[in-house]
Amino acid sequence: MSIRLKKLLRHNEFYIFVVILLLSFLIQSRSGQFYTPNNIVDIIAALIVPGLFAIGAFMVIVSGGIDISFPALASLSIYTTTRILVDIDYQGGILLPLVLTIIFGAVLGAVNGFLISRFKLQPLIVTLGVASMFRGFMQGVLKSVQIAVIPKGMSEFGTSSLFVAKNMETGLTSRMPTAIIILIITLVVVYFILNHTMYGRGLYAIGGNEISAERAGFNVKRIKFFLYVMVGIISSLAGLIRVSMMTQCHPTNMLGMEMMIIAGVVLGGVAITGGAGTLKGCMLGTILIIIVQNSLILMGIPTFWQGFFLGMLIIVGTGVSALQVKRLNSPKKGKGGDKYA
Amino acid sequence: MLSKITNRISTVIKNDIYITRLIALMLIWLVFMGFFRFEKFYTVINFQTMAAQFPEFGLMAFGIMLCMILGGIDLSVVGVANFAAIVGAITLKKIVGVDGEMLGIAIPIVFIVGIIIGAMAGAVNGFLISIINIPPILATLGTFELFTGIAIVLTKGKAISGIPFGFSEAITGRLFGLIPIQLLIFLAMALVITFLVTKTTYGKKLYLTGTNITAAKFSGVKTTKIIIKTYMISGISASLGGLIMLANYNSARAGYGTVYTLQCVLIVVLGGINPSGGKGKISGVILAIFVLQMLASGLNKIPEISSFYIPLIWGGVLVAVMVMNYFTENKKIKL
Numbered sequence: 001m002s003i004r005l006k007k008l009l010r011h012n013e014f015y016i017f018v019v020i021l022l023l024s025f026l027i028q029s030r031s032g033q034f035y036t037p038n039n040i041v042d043i044i045a046a047l048i049v050p051g052l053f054a055i056g057a058f059m060v061i062v063s064g065g066i067d068i069s070f071p072a073l074a075s076l077s078i079y080t081t082t083r084i085l086v087d088i089d090y091q092g093g094i095l096l097p098l099v100l101t102i103i104f105g106a107v108l109g110a111v112n113g114f115l116i117s118r119f120k121l122q123p124l125i126v127t128l129g130v131a132s133m134f135r136g137f138m139q140g141v142l143k144s145v146q147i148a149v150i151p152k153g154m155s156e157f158g159t160s161s162l163f164v165a166k167n168m169e170t171g172l173t174s175r176m177p178t179a180i181i182i183l184i185i186t187l188v189v190v191y192f193i194l195n196h197t198m199y200g201r202g203l204y205a206i207g208g209n210e211i212s213a214e215r216a217g218f219n220v221k222r223i224k225f226f227l228y229v230m231v232g233i234i235s236s237l238a239g240l241i242r243v244s245m246m247t248q249c250h251p252t253n254m255l256g257m258e259m260m261i262i263a264g265v266v267l268g269g270v271a272i273t274g275g276a277g278t279l280k281g282c283m284l285g286t287i288l289i290i291i292v293q294n295s296l297i298l299m300g301i302p303t304f305w306q307g308f309f310l311g312m313l314i315i316v317g318t319g320v321s322a323l324q325v326k327r328l329n330s331p332k333k334g335k336g337g338d339k340y341a
Numbered sequence: 342m343l344s345k346i347t348n349r350i351s352t353v354i355k356n357d358i359y360i361t362r363l364i365a366l367m368l369i370w371l372v373f374m375g376f377f378r379f380e381k382f383y384t385v386i387n388f389q390t391m392a393a394q395f396p397e398f399g400l401m402a403f404g405i406m407l408c409m410i411l412g413g414i415d416l417s418v419v420g421v422a423n424f425a426a427i428v429g430a431i432t433l434k435k436i437v438g439v440d441g442e443m444l445g446i447a448i449p450i451v452f453i454v455g456i457i458i459g460a461m462a463g464a465v466n467g468f469l470i471s472i473i474n475i476p477p478i479l480a481t482l483g484t485f486e487l488f489t490g491i492a493i494v495l496t497k498g499k500a501i502s503g504i505p506f507g508f509s510e511a512i513t514g515r516l517f518g519l520i521p522i523q524l525l526i527f528l529a530m531a532l533v534i535t536f537l538v539t540k541t542t543y544g545k546k547l548y549l550t551g552t553n554i555t556a557a558k559f560s561g562v563k564t565t566k567i568i569i570k571t572y573m574i575s576g577i578s579a580s581l582g583g584l585i586m587l588a589n590y591n592s593a594r595a596g597y598g599t600v601y602t603l604q605c606v607l608i609v610v611l612g613g614i615n616p617s618g619g620k621g622k623i624s625g626v627i628l629a630i631f632v633l634q635m636l637a638s639g640l641n642k643i644p645e646i647s648s649f650y651i652p653l654i655w656g657g658v659l660v661a662v663m664v665m666n667y668f669t670e671n672k673k674i675k676l
Contacts, residue, residue: 066478115660119667122616124414124478125606129659132603136653143649259482272476304498307595311487315469318483322474 012269012321013281020288023295031298037165038174039298045176046290048183049245051283052238053261055190056231058282061265062194063227064207064274065123068262069112069131071254073232074239076134077104079144081240082249085151094157094244101236108134109232110225117224135255144251150243158244179241186234191279199223207274260310264289267317271325289313358669359613359621363628367635374639381642389521393513395634396527397589397598399627400582402605403534404575406626409609410538411568412551412618413470413477415575419601420488421462422583425455426593427492429584430501437505444507451508455580462488463576467569492595500594504587512588523585530578535623537574547571552619600652607659608633610666 028034053070060067081100090096115126138144161175194200202223205213214220243249268285270277292309296302374382381387401418408415429451436447462484469480514522538544546567550557558564587593612629614621640646640654 115664119664121663121667125610125616125663126660128603128606129656129663132652132656133660134656136650136656140647140650140653259486262479262482263486266479272479302497304493305490307486307490307493309490311483311485311490314479314483314486315475318475318479319469319473322476326474 011281012324013278013284015320016268016281016284016288016317020284020291023288023291027291027295027298030300033298034295036167036169036172038167038170038172041165041174041176043287043290043294044180045174046294047287048177048179049238049242050257050261050264050286050290051183052186052234052241053257054265054282054286055186055279056234056238057258057261058265058268058270058277058279059190059194059203059227060123060231061262061270061272062207062274062277063203063224064210065116065224065227066262066272067112067123067127067228067231068258069127069134070231070235070238070261071257072131072134072138073105073108073112074235074242075251075254076138077101077108077232077236078239078243079138079142079147079249079251080104082147082150082154082243083142085154086147086149090151090153092151093153095153097151097154097240098237101240102233105232105234105236105239106229107232108236109229112232113225113228116228117221131258135252138251146251147249150247150249154240154244155247158241158247177241177245179245182237182241186237187279187283190234194279199226203227204275207271207276209275259314260289260293261286263310263314263317266321267313269321271321272318285317357613357622357625359611359625359666360628362665363611363613363625363632367628367632370632370635370639374635374642378639378642382639387638387642389515389519391634391638392524393521393589394638395630396523397582397585398601398604398608399527399630400530400578400585401601402608402626402630403530403623404578405605406609406612406614406621406623407534407538407547407571407578408477408575409614409616410547410551410618410621411571412554413481413568413572414606414616415466415481415572415579416478416602417462417466417481417485417488418575418579418582418605419598420485420492421459421576421579422586422601423593423595423597424462424488424492424583425458425580426583426587426597427495427501427595428458429455429587430504430593431495433504433508434501437507444505444511447505448508448511452581452584455584456577459576459578459580459583460573461576462580463573464569466576467572470572471565471568489595496593496595498595500592502592504591504593506591509588509591512585523588526581526585530581531623531627534574534578538623543567543570548619603652603659604633604655607655607662610659611662 024034033039053074056070057067078101081097081104084100085097112127112130115121115130116123157178160178162178162180164173164175166173194203202213202218205216205218206220206223210220239254242254246253264286265277265282266272266285267288268277268281268283270282270285289310292313293306296306296309401422404418405415432454433447433451436450437443466481466484469475469484470477475483512522516522516525538547546557546562549560549562550564550567554564586597590597608629609626610616611632612621612626614626636654637651640651641648
């Protein structure tokens with residue numbers, strides 16, 4: 001076997017890709033509806049918001065932390081933005097909402113960043129608490145209600161499309177939302193940061209071993225702080241897109257998404273202990289989750305099975321990668337272990 | 342005499358900052374409520390209501406506590422509780438006829454079924470964590486989805502209602518017309534866990550494994566067994582909480598009690614359990630359960646504060662306690 005193939009077989013991304021292919025063939029054979037232009041476009045459109053969330057969750061997990069506050073953060077940030085814009089009767093384009101959500105996202109992300117970097121607290125528990133605070137702030141202090149009519153600039157952005165895909169047989173059409181551009185830009189930027197900057201190296205280094213990273217000269221506190229600020233911004237953007245695409249702001253609509261997103265990231269082979277994982281894997285894992293969610297209906301399985309399948313996916317996905325780590329670390333099988341451990 | 346007492350108190354304060362802090366918080370709150378809402382807060386009925394409410398999440402908090410002492414966490418407790426409640430409800434409906442016969446046999450059977458479900462769910466968690474080596478956060482997140490998923494499949498997403506009243510009446514009843522039965526179940530479990538942790542070798546092994554799992558392994562502790570056992574106890578405790586929920590609401594649904602996960606983690610951290618494992622006392626957690634219930638019930642008596650503020654307050658308290666812990670722990674290191 002060539003080294004290249006061997007390397008490929010070691011990566012989780014490869015297996016997840018195979019699983020996606022098999023699943024899609026299965027759905028195709030059961031319903032004949034998977035490989036149709038409109039279904040593919042539908043899946044990509046459904047990927048935008050979870051994809052953005054997943055990028056944020058992925059960065060945190062690579063650094064060895066975990067963030068479960070991003071849906072609450074996005075909800076609070078976008079609710080505040082929409083509220084302000086509706087109250088001032090804003091008539092302009094998407095630019096101001098974009099700037100506002102980025103600012104709010106950065107500020108809210110900084111709360112997480114400050115607590116986690118300054119006091120060295122456990123990210124899981126901090127973000128659990130912060131998520132609850134954001135939610136309480138939104139519902140208690142801001143007295144959030146559903147905003148049925150959002151500023152025109154936002155809804156126009158959300159409903160505009162790059163192109164329309166049409167299924168020749170059924171005549172069903174699906175639009176490719178313009179918002180996909182934001183996902184692509186974010187992907188490119190994050191890919192560049194992670195793979196071509198010192199900051200990205202630092203993020204992986206902290207995830208691998210925080211003390212070693214500090215000894216090697218990385219400013220761990222600063223890296224962590226800006227990480228959560230960045231994740232705040234990315235999550236906020238996801239919130240903006242979600243609200244724009246739905247053309248109404250439902251404050252609690254996004255809460256509870258965190259489990260699904262983290263599941264997708266981990267399925268893509270990102271080590272939950274930090275330090276390893278690729279953006280490619282993160283996106284593939286998220287796509288798998290989206291396909292499972294979107295396609296149960298196509299396969300004729302009642303939607304109340306969704307939780308069951310999601311749970312099984314998380315357990316099997318994390319189990320496989322955990323067993324791989326265990327095998328690599330066990331001293332008995334030295335052959336490949338020495339090289340890669 | 343007086344100096345002796347103050348001496349004693351100061352050693353307690355020095356020895357256990359967490360418990361002291363909790364007692365102080367409780368006293369301040371009691372005095373505050375005494376000043377502002379005396380007639381509404383200090384009534385027998387209010388205290389009875391409180392004693393009937395906290396066992397639900399108190400029992401779940403016990404599970405999270407044990408797993409956190411072990412250095413892990415159990416985020417599946419609410420899923421396990423709902424799963425047990427739903428299976429319990431189905432069993433109850435099967436056994437008991439419309440006229441309420443067979444109730445005497447049905448209640449113990451429901452409890453046995455619930456406990457078996459809890460133990461099995463816990464064993465799954467323990468297996469995934471100790472043998473497959475999945476990190477506890479992920480394993481229990483996954484099983485939370487899985488158990489909730491099974492519960493939804495069992496009920497087709499709806500609530501189970503029309504449960505024979507006898508069960509609810511028996512559990513929400515009061516012993517001598519005064520002490521809620523839920524409280525007795527809670528106290529029984531508290532005693533069992535206290536005994537296990539303080540008086541048996543299991544307890545010692547639990548703390549040792551939580552402090553340093555490698556060291557524990559090399560000292561001959563069968564860590565796999567300890568981990569599975571701990572998650573099983575957590576599952577059993579959660580399933581009891583679920584059965585109490587079933588009695589309190591007289592219905593069961595997969596989506597009940599979702600706020601309890603955060604609340605339980607808050608209780609456990611407030612009670613002085615270190616999330617990295619190996620440290621903490623049960624007395625702290627029990628005290629934290631009381632404090633939280635008093636805060637919640639007290640806030641209910643103040644209509645100016647809407648219930649939407651409660652997540653803000655819980656989250657704020659959790660973060661504040663973590664920050665305070667940071668400072669107290671660091672002081673210890675400096676000394």
